[in-house]
Amino acid sequence: MAAPSSSDAERQRDKDRTRADILDVATREFADKGYTGARVDEIAERTSTTKRMIYYYFGGKEQLYIAVLERAYLAIRALEAELDVEHLAPEDAIRRLAELTFDHHEAHPDFIRLVSIENIHRAEHIARSEVLAGLANPALDGLTQILERGRAAGRFRADVDPLDVHMVISSFCVFRLANRHTFAAIFGRDMLDPGRREHYRSMLGDMLVDYLTS
Amino acid sequence: MAAPSSSDAERQRDKDRTRADILDVATREFADKGYTGARVDEIAERTSTTKRMIYYYFGGKEQLYIAVLERAYLAIRALEAELDVEHLAPEDAIRRLAELTFDHHEAHPDFIRLVSIENIHRAEHIARSEVLAGLANPALDGLTQILERGRAAGRFRADVDPLDVHMVISSFCVFRLANRHTFAAIFGRDMLDPGRREHYRSMLGDMLVDYLTS
DNA sequence: TTGTGTTAACTAACTAGGTCGTACATAGGA
DNA sequence: TCCTATGTACGACCTAGTTAGTTAACACAA
Structure with missing residues (x-):
């Protein structure tokens, strides 16, 4: 772990914001359509980021769903x-x-x-x-x-x-x-x-x- | 409409039995996996009949699901x-x-x-x-x-x-x-x-x- | 009784459209 | 040069619904 520089902190904030953004959209999608009915592509589309990022941050559909539940x-x-x-x-x-x-x-x-x-x-x-x-x-x-x-x-x-x-x-x-x-x-x-x-x-x-x- | 012969009645009974058979299996599948999670192929496989027959009798996945609910x-x-x-x-x-x-x-x-x-x-x-x-x-x-x-x-x-x-x-x-x-x-x-x-x-x-x- | 046309019951194989996940390329800071 | 972050495009698989055709039973005329 490097000592946190100001840009590190900023990047962390960005990251958190992206995660929260994804979780907001995913919460609505999963609550609306259920686990199987929810579409990862749909979530990605409604997010300011891409599907690739969802996999980058959360790993997969199931882990995203679990993160939604946890929050x-x-x-x-x-x-x-x-x-x-x-x-x-x-x-x-x-x-x-x-x-x-x-x-x-x-x-x-x-x-x-x-x-x-x-x-x-x-x-x-x-x-x-x-x-x-x-x-x-x-x-x-x-x-x-x-x-x-x-x-x-x-x-x-x-x-x-x-x-x-x-x-x-x-x-x-x-x-x-x-x-x-x-x-x-x-x-x-x-x-x-x-x-x-x-x-x-x-x-x-x-x-x-x-x-x-x- | 022809007068019902005994074979007509038999055929109707067969048909009812097939319908009931499909509904039994479909009930379990839908209750188990939800509407989206349920697989028509899976239902067909666990039935004594085929997928085409499910469409023949019920028209589609949704109508089958409604028939399950009704029963x-x-x-x-x-x-x-x-x-x-x-x-x-x-x-x-x-x-x-x-x-x-x-x-x-x-x-x-x-x-x-x-x-x-x-x-x-x-x-x-x-x-x-x-x-x-x-x-x-x-x-x-x-x-x-x-x-x-x-x-x-x-x-x-x-x-x-x-x-x-x-x-x-x-x-x-x-x-x-x-x-x-x-x-x-x-x-x-x-x-x-x-x-x-x-x-x-x-x-x-x-x-x-x-x-x-x- | 036998041949023929008709219809319902049934089946395997297919299609068209998704659906998750990934490979690859890139950029830019440390 | 390495690492994190990101975008594009694609592949492998899955799934509801369809197509095209078969089988079996029956009605009826010759």
Whole structure:
């Protein structure tokens, strides 16, 4: 490693920008068309660089896809880590966490689609990623503390596993986005209708609190 | 139209059998690899017939895929229509319905995968199917009656929409199957572990009853 | 019964258009 | 001269869909 000169730093910045550019385009393409449906040529065309560069930077289609997944998961986990609910009553804290997840998923439909796609592939790519395999959810720590506090205060039932609660929150928020198209096609209801947003958002909190305090 | 001779009937049976054979194989292939990932050649090879026959019977890859979706939805709806809970108390009826959906989804992972895949494609194929677009869920009628009974008896809250309850049930049951791979990769928990099955099955009913009676 | 025309069921081989990945050439800084 | 970075062009393979032709069953007239 040579000592970094200013031009080295510049070049590194350029490189990072090119990588980020490719990842932006690739994220949209993979989220849109799935792993098999995505076209490397298409990604290259929508990038300020060439296909050759994609192979130069990432090695291949699969490694590019894994890089896309890694960045998407890391971004979402970074946001989750900011959760701060220690000053709230347990019930309100649970509602707050549910709302955070709710908002979060709604704001990142690409991420939800990538997760769906990755599940179709039985998470084989995540398993192959050293960054992601076993990457725990930071929100889980906050959730564990909330449940602990609620239980200590005698307000929450004692037999609840944080991961189960996380699963319920995720299932509600993920389903609303991931299955909205078949749901709309069959029942004629758009789960993302802005007019119903608040209803769903508070419904999840209500359900959780009712269950935890029963 | 000639009067149906016995050989006509036989030929129709053969034809139906060939169609069903192709659909069986195609269901597995599409559920396994997704629409784009599925290979018509592969389906043909695993069938007792040839690729040309698939085009002969179904017209193309997309029409074959739609036929697979139609059959899968129709099969599941037929089972749902058998729900009979009028003799149960509203709380028990809700639990029964939730368990039926829970068991059902668990027993039909291929169907869940097809639904996930179809959502990745924004339900464009379902929308194109005359059979499926607007095919309501028979279980929804049962659910509506249960909620009505519970409300009339003063045991259930009044402000609950059947479709919302259906959504909660579906989200829980679907998430458990559809997202099990990424969930396992990241949290190290297999949501389909038989040892946890009863826990999840009753947890869903508990949650619903807690919410509806709150 | 036999010959003939007709139609549905079926098949192998092919085509046209992609699709990932690579070989090669080049430029320019250290 | 070596290394990183980049562009062009191509090759090997794959895949949905088609073409052109075969087989088998049947209807009906002679």
